[in-house]
Amino acid sequence: MIETPYLLFLGDAQDQLAAKVAQGIKDWRPENAVGQLRLPGCKADVGLQDMTLQQAREAGAQTVVIGVANRGGVISKEWRAVLVEAIEAGFDLASGLHNLLRDEGDLVAAAQVHGRTLHDVRVPTDAYPIASGVKRSGKRVLAVGTDCSVGKMYTALALDAAMRARGMKSTFRATGQTGILITGSGVPLDAVIADFMAGSVEYLTPDNDADHWDIIEGQGSIFHVSYSGVTLALIHGGQPDALILCHEPTRKHMRGLPDFAVPTIESVRDITLQLAHVANPACKVVGVSINTQHLGDAEATAYCKEVEARLGLPTVDPFRHGADRLAEALAAL
């Protein structure tokens, strides 16, 4: 668990996109962030109050979260100076960067002296069990995709928000770096040892109230040969009661795999359901989430209508249309 609330460090972000982790926190857990800290030359702004370290401490912030991608694969001298100062001011640090905070000698030394914690959310910290397959109480829904990076995390977060707005009990369960930073906890599934993948998903989604939903963030795709094993561990460890199918209609080929065509939504539905029934024979596909960011409004609506007619399932772009219809489908299950 990363202590909240956060001060979001945007560094010297070269554009808005570089700060997408900070933007995700601001969009989905605004109560987790008291402000943003920007260095000279920063070209991103997530719309929070600019604060010094001291102001953020006074506002109650506990952790400085690195909400920005670093350049050139190094943590620069300018960043390090601020991060050391943050530790000295009493902050923990949290980061999803490939470069680990724990590999930076000055940060480690400062954290030791001042009794603070460095959270590298790419690295698993818990000893996960081997999956037992034992049926757990409570309900679970998993987002699965035709490809990587088609909007599974966004769909899960939007669904979680829509369910809470309806008064349903729901918890977003993060399985990747960004999701973990947004919510403060989760499992960095792509970094877990093979034998413990499904067990880590069981650990993440334990017994719960009968009417509680875990909204499990998906990873990869059953059709993505580089990461399909991770996806299957989510399907079998998560033992979902419901699946949401996620798709991006303008993708030319599987991400990073130019020789691989994107499968149809129907083929993802069919094979995922077969696999899901091994862990939970009652699992159903309840809806479709389309990422229409590259389509115009009319096109987007027409595409969703066409898929809805074809599959007979509520089909929305949660970003354009909200996730209410998906939440409704879960409520009706």
Next chain:
Amino acid sequence: MIETPYLLFLGDAQDQLAAKVAQGIKDWRPENAVGQLRLPGCKADVGLQDMTLQQAREAGAQTVVIGVANRGGVISKEWRAVLVEAIEAGFDLASGLHNLLRDEGDLVAAAQVHGRTLHDVRVPTDAYPIASGVKRSGKRVLAVGTDCSVGKMYTALALDAAMRARGMKSTFRATGQTGILITGSGVPLDAVIADFMAGSVEYLTPDNDADHWDIIEGQGSIFHVSYSGVTLALIHGGQPDALILCHEPTRKHMRGLPDFAVPTIESVRDITLQLAHVANPACKVVGVSINTQHLGDAEATAYCKEVEARLGLPTVDPFRHGADRLAEALAAL
């Protein structure tokens, strides 16, 4: 790569079964072992010449392989004394035990002083890539099972031997501890980080002659919820041209999962083929391997005949009947 030939250390094995790693080496790669070393009280014998460390060195042995399970999860004082002596005599050590050689201070110290290597084959040593999915030359066959521990390694080793006997080009590719010790190399797939699983299988089975077969050792089962992700990484990383279905007909439930029924061979065939076609649309199921160790001779033969008629595929127990018919099926592909 572990340097061969080996001296097989049987320690104080409490029974023959405890020495199954040594037995596997003796059975499948007898040219890799010059002899066996037994301590007082050892109740196992793999049928090799008993040798002292000195005799084994003179016979050319390079590595002492721990071919026996340890008791109580510790490397005993008696073992350590012999292993230190082995290092001093110029041997490398290799082990698939959960307790790592590298965690034993006296072994590490001796290895450093004498310039020898400690191989813990449970721990990956190479930096594996993320899978690219690019089609590789040469052919690959993968053993897949209805459950864990149904004879996939045995089937693969027997198939490799039968293919070599027919003059075919073939290489057994180990993906587990025992297989790695038998052949001296491989990938300990269950210990690989999730994101690199499929890539490690690509790494293990690189481009090869057009008429060369990699015989890939299977792991887990698509139907075993604890390990199915590992199995799918083998299917997608291995991009097999052929699959052998492995089954143990007396299993009451999935290994370690009392609530899970063992699937039919047909359901494993159907779902595995669908998944395999993502990576290699030409993949075919070519045969069935039945582990009949708990059946009598007549029963075993009748069972294989019945499966053969039902599935229309050559069906054998490689231990009872040999793997020739499976090799023939691959040769005909």
